[in-house]
């Protein structure tokens with residue numbers, strides 16, 4: 001998989017040189033291209049923004065640099081991801097979907113966003129996804145793009161050493177993950193749940209599922225369908 005990122009702050013993505021994604025890049029499992037939007041301007045001040053038609057506070061990103069920048073990286077099979085507070089909420093399901101695609105292009109806006117005609121132009125040619133991280137406003141698309149790239153990149157085969165670890169995470173099965181413990185067995189007079197020390201794998205699995213249900217009911221009841229809300233984890237209705 002290849003990620004291309006267009007931004008006025010390419011240095012923001014230095015984090016993609018380290019950790020899991022950095023290793024995956026070195027191994028050639030994923031590729032990342034960084035593109036400075038200002039390299040696609042032609043004036044002395046490398047201008048990327050201007051005042052909004054119709055008035056209003058703030059500035060809007062000009063379409064011309066975006067058109068030249070995206071034309072330089074977009075392919076026929078590219079999915080163009082535009083982080084936006086007006087986008088649809090990003091989920092683990094969408095991360096899984098995007099991890100199966102060959103080429104993701106991230107258009108990271110700043111100011112009050114990108115001239116709408118840019119999104120409309122590329123939506124005529126490519127799949128364009130305007131994605132929100134949540135109902136709060138960031139200063140630009142870079143933080144959202146980094147989060148999406150990490151959520152998607154870690155699902156690409158070969159990036160995570162033990163793929164089995166991906167299946168027991170929050171949201172993978174529609175539930176929040178169970179609590180985890182490691183040595184020592186007693187810490188500040190707090191013991192690890194005895195079932196986890198029992199060696200009884202069936203009991204451990206049952207306990208973990210019950211913990212997932214309890215935690216999801218308590219923290220994220222919105223994730224639970226009515227039938228799941230009514231079970232106690234043993235599969236029996238309550």
Ligand SMILES: N#Cc1ccccc1Cn1ccc2ccc(-c3cc(N)[nH]n3)cc21
Nearest residue numbers: 083084085109110113133134137138140141
């Ligand atoms: N657009 C816009 C905008 C509109 C009003 C005020 C500030 C901004 C800043 N901004 C510019 C680009 C951009 C990209 C993504 C987000 C974003 C995503 C989530 N989930 N929150 N914020 C914000 C972004």
